[in-house]
Amino acid sequence: MRASFVFSEVVTGLRRNVTMTIAMILTTAISLGMFGGGLLLVRTIDKMQASYLDDVEVTVYLTQDISANDQNCTAEPCSSIRSALENNQAVESVVFEDRNEAYERFQRIFEGQPELVELARPESLPASLHVKLFDPERSEVLVQEFGNQPGVANVDDQNKFLDRFFDLLNSGRDGTFIVAAIAALAAVLLIANTIQVSAYTRRTEVGIMRLVGATRWYTQLPFLLEAVVAGVIGAILGVVGLIGVKYIALDQIFEATGGAIPKIEMIDILFPVAPVLLGVSILISAITGYVTLRAYVRT
Amino acid sequence: MIQLESVSKAYKTSTRPALDDVSVDVDKGEFVFLIGPSGSGKSTFLRLLLREEVPSKGRVSVSNFDVAKMPRRKVPRLRQTIGCVFQDFRLLNNKTVSENVAFALEVIGKPKHTITKVVPEVLELVGLDGKADRMPHELSGGEQQRVAMARAFVNRPLVLLADEPTGNLDPDTSQDIMLLLERINRTGTTVLMATHDHSIVDSMRRRVVELDHGRVIRDDRRGVYGVGR
Numbered sequence: 417m418r419a420s421f422v423f424s425e426v427v428t429g430l431r432r433n434v435t436m437t438i439a440m441i442l443t444t445a446i447s448l449g450m451f452g453g454g455l456l457l458v459r460t461i462d463k464m465q466a467s468y469l470d471d472v473e474v475t476v477y478l479t480q481d482i483s484a485n486d487q488n489c490t491a492e493p494c495s496s497i498r499s500a501l502e503n504n505q506a507v508e509s510v511v512f513e514d515r516n517e518a519y520e521r522f523q524r525i526f527e528g529q530p531e532l533v534e535l536a537r538p539e540s541l542p543a544s545l546h547v548k549l550f551d552p553e554r555s556e557v558l559v560q561e562f563g564n565q566p567g568v569a570n571v572d573d574q575n576k577f578l579d580r581f582f583d584l585l586n587s588g589r590d591g592t593f594i595v596a597a598i599a600a601l602a603a604v605l606l607i608a609n610t611i612q613v614s615a616y617t618r619r620t621e622v623g624i625m626r627l628v629g630a631t632r633w634y635t636q637l638p639f640l641l642e643a644v645v646a647g648v649i650g651a652i653l654g655v656v657g658l659i660g661v662k663y664i665a666l667d668q669i670f671e672a673t674g675g676a677i678p679k680i681e682m683i684d685i686l687f688p689v690a691p692v693l694l695g696v697s698i699l700i701s702a703i704t705g706y707v708t709l710r711a712y713v714r715t
Numbered sequence: 716m717i718q719l720e721s722v723s724k725a726y727k728t729s730t731r732p733a734l735d736d737v738s739v740d741v742d743k744g745e746f747v748f749l750i751g752p753s754g755s756g757k758s759t760f761l762r763l764l765l766r767e768e769v770p771s772k773g774r775v776s777v778s779n780f781d782v783a784k785m786p787r788r789k790v791p792r793l794r795q796t797i798g799c800v801f802q803d804f805r806l807l808n809n810k811t812v813s814e815n816v817a818f819a820l821e822v823i824g825k826p827k828h829t830i831t832k833v834v835p836e837v838l839e840l841v842g843l844d845g846k847a848d849r850m851p852h853e854l855s856g857g858e859q860q861r862v863a864m865a866r867a868f869v870n871r872p873l874v875l876l877a878d879e880p881t882g883n884l885d886p887d888t889s890q891d892i893m894l895l896l897e898r899i900n901r902t903g904t905t906v907l908m909a910t911h912d913h914s915i916v917d918s919m920r921r922r923v924v925e926l927d928h929g930r931v932i933r934d935d936r937r938g939v940y941g942v943g944r
Contacts, residue, residue: 421821621807621818627765628870629795630822632788 425638426645429614436610437646443606444650444701447599448693449657454592455689456658456680461585463678468578472552476501476545476562477569483515483543493567501547501562506554511546518543542569600700603650607643607701608708614639615712640705647701651694658685716874716905717741717764722773724759724929732771733759735929741907743873746900748916749909750940751926757909760926761876764907765797766790778873795823798867798875798904802882804859806851812862813838813847819866833869841865841895857888861895868899875899877908881915889915913940 430437478486478494486494489512501510513521519538526532549555555575563571615622625635662680670677719739725732734756741747749757762768763775766782775782780793806815813834820830838844841861851859860880867875877896881889893915900906910916916923916939923938924931 418821418824418827620805624805624807624818624866625822627794627799628819628823628866629791629793629797631791634822634824 422634422637422641426641429618429638429642430645432617433610433614436606436613440603440606440610440643440646441650441653443599443603444647444697445653445657447596447603448651448654448697449661450592450596450599451696452654452658452685452689452693453661454589454596455692456684457585457589457592459684460678460680461582461589464585465582467678469552469575472549472555472574472578474547474549474555474558474574475572476547477542477572478544479567479569480542482567483541484539486543487514488512489514489543489545493565497562497565497567498545501545501558504558504561506549506551506558508548508550510548512543513546514543515539515541604700604704607646607704610646611639611643611705611708612712614642615709636709639709640702643701643705644698647697648694651690651697654693654697655685655690658689716743716745716778717907718774718776719760719763720774722763722770722775724756724763724768725771732929734763734770734926736773737926737929737931738773739924739931739934741905743905744900744903746897746906746919746921747908748919748921748923748938749907749926750911750916750923755926756929757926758878759929761878761907761909764874764876765799766793791823795870796873798870798872800860800863800867800875800877800880802879804851804856804863804883806859806862806866808851811848811850812843812854815851815862816865816869819869823870825870837865837869840868840898855888856884857891860884860888860892864892864895864899868904872904874905874907877906877910879910880908881910881912886914893919916940 476497478497482489482494485491489495489498494512498510498512501507515538518541519536522536522541523533526536547558549558552575555573559571559573562568622635659682662682662685666680670679717739718741719737722734722737723732724734737756737760749760751757759768763770764777764782766785769783773783777793778796780789780796782793785793807818810818816834816837817830820833835844835847838847841864843858843861843865846854846858851862854862860883864880875896880896881892884892889912896906896908897919920937920939923933923935923940925933925938925941
């Protein structure tokens, strides 16, 4: 097979049908860009989950009475709550924080907002037991067990808040994938249509090729490659688009969250997202091309 | 070289078969006219040889190929042994004369050095040397048909099928094309030409196979188009 011949046919085909080619490349790029965005989001969520869950704890806030009178958690009922927690199989560690320590931490957290610090008094903050679990996902049990014990004001489960946060991110990811799938469908239909148009405009050539005994590969490979070339260009544009969106928008947005959402690194886009997009694009365009040629073009 | 044994071909859309129990045997190097009115089955005859159609019944063979039974992937090999010319020339308008001829070799994977050697030779054979770089629209009808014949012949086929090759040409030009077909025939290529052209058939005095309603009604060694037509 002469590569130069096939290659020149591909270039001619793409140029002859240039508006369709552009449409095909753009939809492919958008669909792949969205898909890549979804993949990056999955990665970001994974990273966040790993780093957050390490720090997630359940805080058992004690009543005003205990907070005021039991400075070291040595009297009842604080001491029994503490030992019950410490003996719990799911618990990794328990740290008691009294009012003053709570106030110090409050001051540290709200360093930037002195008016808030001024308003707060140690007496208005409760003492608490900070509980770290082996498996933070199983905090629910602890909340149920200790929520209604005497001496406990309330149990705050950070995991619950995180769950809501991650739910939001997950639905963002799902939405991205859905839009990507719809765009992919449009891309596939456009590829199929472009190949049909391409085969139709070149029917004289193809007719002659068949008559002089060109093999199926010779007659159809140019069309197939046309789709694949458009797919590859689309994938490259998709990756470039992702990189552009990262620098233009995402970096600033994620920075504004103060590190709550980790930055998307260039390396994350280049690997594994870029090769995945390229592979998916080649696979889909080749399959679409092959099926279209089988269905619509006589050999 | 070409054999049809009791071949019938029926199309689903037609009640009458396009070919009805046709048996024809053409030897290597023969020149055969296939005549008959429109709808008599000439085109179906040619399409069966190219495996554009498969017969409903009977056996078709070209050279050593059992055309009706061969697997699809071998069809290109069959077609490489057959050259075709048509009434409407079927040239590629965006390619020059020599590119049109070279195309037939490129698409079957012939190496470049062969193509650059063979194409000028065949253009000379058909009398188009010096017009290699012209575009088809710059040529007369006769010249365009010569390009088509060069393309059909460039791979040295065993069989040349010509479907009304003079249908669009004036009598003088037609005569030139016939001379060229004779020249190709003299190289040992079997030529099968479907035509309506009385004067050509009468002047050539070659074998004539006449079809009517899908049946062979005449097969003359040295025939004319028909008495009283």
